[in-house]
Amino acid sequence: MKKADIIAKLTELGIEFDENAKASELGALLPAESKKVQMVAVLSKLGAKVREYSLEVHGKEFVELAEGYAGKIGGSVEKVK
Secondary structure, three states: OOOOHHHHHHHHHOOOOOOOOOOOHHHHOOHHHHHHHOOOEEEEEOOOEEEEHHHHHHHOHHHHHHHHHHHHHHHEEOOOO
């Protein structure tokens, strides 16, 4: 992840940081969830992709939102990136 992207995520999450720090130091401040999963897809019962949810668009609760929708349609959630 580029330094500018890390700074944007830290700012979005309200985490204080030193802008002069190295990217690796800033990356260490990100919550584990932010580093791992950035986007998930909701799949129908038949395995077709129905929707995508991302940290960038839906905020830090994006996985919970996807799981809620998948539960309503009887589908499942899969990591995209």
